[in-house]
Amino acid sequence: MIRLKFLGTGWSHGVPTIGCTCPVCTDTHPRNYRRRSSIQVMDDAYSVVVDVGPDFRDQALSFQIQQLDAVFITHQHADHVMGLDDVRRFSWIQKSPLPVYAEGTVLKRLSELYPYVRQARTGGTAVPLIHFTPWQHPVTVGSMTFTPIEVPHAGMHCVGIRIDGDTGSLGYVPDCSGFSDEALAQLEDLDVMILNALRVEPHPAHLSLEQSLEWLGRINAKRSLLTHMGCPLDYEALNPQLPEGVEMAWDGLQLSV
Numbered sequence: 001m002i003r004l005k006f007l008g009t010g011w012s013h014g015v016p017t018i019g020c021t022c023p024v025c026t027d028t029h030p031r032n033y034r035r036r037s038s039i040q041v042m043d044d045a046y047s048v049v050v051d052v053g054p055d056f057r058d059q060a061l062s063f064q065i066q067q068l069d070a071v072f073i074t075h076q077h078a079d080h081v082m083g084l085d086d087v088r089r090f091s092w093i094q095k096s097p098l099p100v101y102a103e104g105t106v107l108k109r110l111s112e113l114y115p116y117v118r119q120a121r122t123g124g125t126a127v128p129l130i131h132f133t134p135w136q137h138p139v140t141v142g143s144m145t146f147t148p149i150e151v152p153h154a155g156m157h158c159v160g161i162r163i164d165g166d167t168g169s170l171g172y173v174p175d176c177s178g179f180s181d182e183a184l185a186q187l188e189d190l191d192v193m194i195l196n197a198l199r200v201e202p203h204p205a206h207l208s209l210e211q212s213l214e215w216l217g218r219i220n221a222k223r224s225l226l227t228h229m230g231c232p233l234d235y236e237a238l239n240p241q242l243p244e245g246v247e248m249a250w251d252g253l254q255l256s257v
């Protein structure tokens with residue numbers, strides 16, 4: 001069984017968004033409080049996080065991440081990678097380098113951002129122990145297999161993920177502006193599909209709410225959830241109006257397949 005926990009469901013600014021006085025940003029409803037998008041997936045023995053944005057420390061503390069065996073990175077935008085330094089607590093506790101999986105150009109960018117990471121601890125240094133590992137083909141961690149699915153997003157290399165376990169499968173695509181037929185074919189027969197919906201207005205690099213609902217209809221998973229949401233999407237107003245089988249994710253929501 002795969003257990004999934006949403007660590008963050010917000011757009012790149014997070015919600016509330018700095019300097020915004022809209023009703024959602026000034027609301028205190030906990031389901032409108034969105035950290036930068038990330039998920040934790042676990043089986044009985046292993047714990048994996050997808051994307052480590054600038055809220056990672058808060059997410060690890062708020063959602064009690066005690067163990068981390070691998071990190072997968074969807075793309076190099078700041079809201080998905082700027083928390084990587086804080087994984088050092090896990091590589092220290094576990095006394096072993098943490099595998100960080102990403103596509104080649106993303107790994108190159110990560111090694112520019114974090115040139116000081118090491119694969120072994122040396123005396124007196126407080127650096128993350130990381131093993132940057134190319135991710136082009138399915139990677140297995142415990143009973144979970146992580147398959148990268150290429151998606152268009154802001155003209156850069158970006159992937160969504162299909163995660164297969166022994167009792168179910170899920171898809172997670174936090175950033176994209178659409179899908180190729182090939183990508184859609186990789187998202188067949190899912191128990192859960194999690195897809196970005198930025199806002200109501202169209203955006204060149206992201207799916208709007210309407211586009212997201214359209215793609216979710218085509219993907220047709222048993223259960224669909226929205227993530228990477230901006231403050232124009234109000235949980236209390238929108239969630240009850242979504243089509244059957246679709247719901248807004250929120251920070252801390254857990255599910256299993």
Ligand SMILES: [Zn+2]
Pocket residue numbers: 011012037077079080174175228
């Ligand atoms: Zn993003």
Ligand SMILES: [Zn+2]
Pocket residue numbers: 017020021022023024025231232
């Ligand atoms: Zn706002």
Ligand SMILES: [Zn+2]
Pocket residue numbers: 075077153154175
């Ligand atoms: Zn992005």
